[in-house]
Amino acid sequence: MLKVFTGIILCFLLTTPIQAADVITFGSVSQVVFTHKEHQKDLGGCTECHGAKDPGPIAQFGEKWAHTTCLGCHSENKAGPVECSGCHTQF
Ligand code: HEC
């Protein structure tokens, strides 16, 4: 039974490329709404956030990564929110 299940899931993974949602929401208490698709369009690529690897889940993702990468780009380019409430629903 487990084998059949694994087979079905494997077929699914092999035939469907992983797609990011247009908008990704992080966190539970204080949420961050991230317009993934808009950022893709604005930045014209994937490497700024995903590096050279195939884009997908980001292993180091979390507070430190986000405050370095997200906030870092916003303040460097003077575009996008840098104040807490610009990204978080609380703080
Ligand atoms: C401004 C930053 C940024 C850019 C640019 C970006 N992404 Fe992402 N992407 C993210 C973040 C953050 C996540 C969520 C990572 C996580 O939860 O581990 C993500 C997740 C994903 C995922 C996984 C979705 C899932 O449900 O696991 C895929 C696939 C993806 N991105 C593809 C792309 C592709 C393709 C491009 C370029 C055309 C791109 N991304 C550009 C930040 C970005």
Ligand code: HEC
């Ligand atoms: C490499 C640069 C870059 C990175 C990395 C980046 N952003 Fe942005 N972001 C922008 C720019 C440029 C804008 C302004 C776009 C505009 O106003 O048209 C923006 C706008 C925003 C906005 C306000 C507009 C909107 O789309 O909702 C939010 C919120 C935001 N970013 C969150 C994030 C989060 C969260 C991350 C990390 C997961 C992130 N950004 C990573 C460049 C970046």
Ligand code: HEC
């Ligand atoms: C550019 C967007 C952005 C700005 C500005 C920003 N953050 Fe964040 N922050 C994030 C993202 C994305 C995460 C990761 C969320 C996750 O992993 O659930 C995060 C995570 C956190 C966390 C960890 C808790 C959690 O929910 O994961 C805290 C605490 C936090 N931020 C506080 C702040 C404070 C305080 C400020 C203002 C000084 C701030 N942030 C500014 C995007 C931002």
